[in-house]
Amino acid sequence: MSPGLxxxxxxAGGVGAGLRYVVDRMLAPRxxxxxxGILVVNITGSFALGLLTGLGTAVVAPDVxxxxxxxxLGGYTTFSTVSVETVLLxxxxxxxxxMANLLGTLVLAIAAAAAGLWTGGLLAPA
Known part of the structure; x- marks a missing residue:
């Protein structure tokens, strides 16, 4: 990996963390x-990464x-916050x-990643 990359x-990780903060605050509970908010972040981030991966290198360059x-997306999504929020609850x-936070995040994020991979596969050139 080059120093520029x-x-x-x-x-990009910093921007992703900032986006996570914005989404979390917009959906902040009492x-x-x-x-x-963190549940939404992890689901949308999992879908987006699945989509990018599903599109493949014919569409998305490895550096991109x-x-x-x-x-x-690494800065946007967060496993550590899910862990802390689950323990606090x-x-x-x-x-x-x-339990809903822990299992809901696991199941929904994996389902979103699968949906993103599937969608990316449909959109990728044959």
Missing amino acids: LALVAV PGGFPR LAVVGVGL AQRRRRGQA
Whole structure:
């Protein structure tokens, strides 16, 4: 990886983190509520990465995939926040919401990634 590409991936990661913050704040629950913003971020980010991957290198150049996939979407999505929010919900004795957050994120993000891969495969040239 060239230093320029590394710099672009890093900048894109920062932009992705900023986008995550904006989406999370737009959908912010009341204090202590269900973290729906992060759920939306992880689902949309999983779909977008699946779509990019499904399009393949005939459509998406490897360097673009690195900047957008690893950088932007890597900064946008977050497993660590899901983990912390799940533990906080459990500590507040909201175990049902904690399980819904954990399992909902897992199932919906994987389904979104699969849908993105499928869609990308349909859109990619044969």
